Amino acid sequence: MLFYGIDVWYIVLVLPAVILSLIASASVNSTFKKYSKVASRNGMTGADAARQVLLTNGVMGVQIEHVSGNLTDHFDPRTNTIRLSDSVYASNSVAAIGVAAHEAGHAVQYAEGYSAMKLRSAIIPITNIGSNLAMPLILLGIVLSAPILANIGIIAFSFSTLFQLITLPVEFNASSRAVKAIEEFAADESEVKNARKVLKAAAMTYVAALAVSLANLLRLVFIVNGRRRD
Numbered sequence: 001m002l003f004y005g006i007d008v009w010y011i012v013l014v015l016p017a018v019i020l021s022l023i024a025s026a027s028v029n030s031t032f033k034k035y036s037k038v039a040s041r042n043g044m045t046g047a048d049a050a051r052q053v054l055l056t057n058g059v060m061g062v063q064i065e066h067v068s069g070n071l072t073d074h075f076d077p078r079t080n081t082i083r084l085s086d087s088v089y090a091s092n093s094v095a096a097i098g099v100a101a102h103e104a105g106h107a108v109q110y111a112e113g114y115s116a117m118k119l120r121s122a123i124i125p126i127t128n129i130g131s132n133l134a135m136p137l138i139l140l141g142i143v144l145s146a147p148i149l150a151n152i153g154i155i156a157f158s159f160s161t162l163f164q165l166i167t168l169p170v171e172f173n174a175s176s177r178a179v180k181a182i183e184e185f186a187a188d189e190s191e192v193k194n195a196r197k198v199l200k201a202a203a204m205t206y207v208a209a210l211a212v213s214l215a216n217l218l219r220l221v222f223i224v225n226g227r228r229r230d
Contacts, residue, residue, distance in 0.1 A: 009219040017215040021208035024201075031201040032071065035095035035194050036087060041187035046088035046100035053104035053181040059111045062104075066090075073099050075106035077121065082107055098195030101182055102202070105174030116169045127163045130156035138220060150224045154217070161217045164210040171206045175199040 044052070050064050067073075067083040075082050082103045088096040109117045134157035141150025179196050186192045 009222050013215040013219050014212070017208070017211040021205070021212050024204040024208040028198075028201040028205055029071075031198055032087075032095045032099070035098070035198050036091065036093040038094045038191075038194060040092050040094055040097055040191060042185070043092050044097060044185065045090050045092050046084050046096035047090065049097040049182070049185075050082050050084065050100040050104040050107075052185050053101050053178065054107060056181050056184060057108045057111070057177075059108050062107045062111075071099070073103050075103045075110070077106075077110045077117075080107070080110070094191050094194045095198045097182065097186075097191070098178065098198040099202075101178035101195070102174050102199055104181070105177035106170075108177055109170065109174060114170070114173065116166055116173065120163065120166045120170055123159060123163055123166070127159045130159040134160075134220075138224065141224065147224070154220055154224060157220060158217055161210070161213040164206070164213045167206055168210060171203060175203060 047064050047066075054060070054062055061080060063079070063081040065081055065083050066089040067085055069085050070087055072085045073083065073088050082100075084100055084103065088099050106117070134153045137153030137156060138150050139153075141147060141153060178199060179192065182195050183192050186195070
């Protein structure tokens with residue numbers, strides 16, 4: 001819906017979600033920076049923490065590697081490898097331990113066949129295809145006055161939103177596993193509390209990503225329906 005050339009749906013729906021995303025991103029960066037200055041009393045590094053989480057859960061055969069960058073940490077199920085960034089791998093900070101334990105939580109999920117993780121992996125191919133085809137189909141549908149094309153485009157885009165939705169339980173569960181493991185090897189309760197703060201801040205970025213995707217999906221639905229009425 002345009003009002004004097006302004007995309008009202010973007011302002012009403014998408015812009016607030018984008019602002020939330022920016023706030024979440026700033027929060028996770030500031031929280032990580034704060035607790036990256038707090039050293040663990042037992043001197044455990046991020047790599048050590050990841051190994052301990054795997055050991056506690058009886059998971060074997062997972063590689064732990066260093067990767068360049070800041071907060072580029074991730075678990076790669078294709079190679080069964082945990083990759084920890086510059087600020088995590090060799091750091092003995094509480095923040096590093098929290099992030100590394102979280103990634104190890106994903107490795108445990110993979111080893112145990114966690115259902116939400118399997119579902120997310122299964123829809124990645126169709127999500128990628130849908131992301132590439134969504135906007136061209138919607139634009140063609142509008143230009144050619146072909147509602148069916150526009151609707152197919154919206155359905156294609158919706159897989160991205162579904163992916164973000166499924167990501168939430170995957171990330172929350174990994175953080176829950178991380179905190180539970182940290183409780184076992186942390187020197188004191190304050191380290192558990194601080195690591196939990198880092199993980200909660202990180203979790204909000206996934207909530208914000210879902211909000212942005214859902215807002216964009218609703219905007220597209222309203223735009224297509226508005227064109228159809230016109």
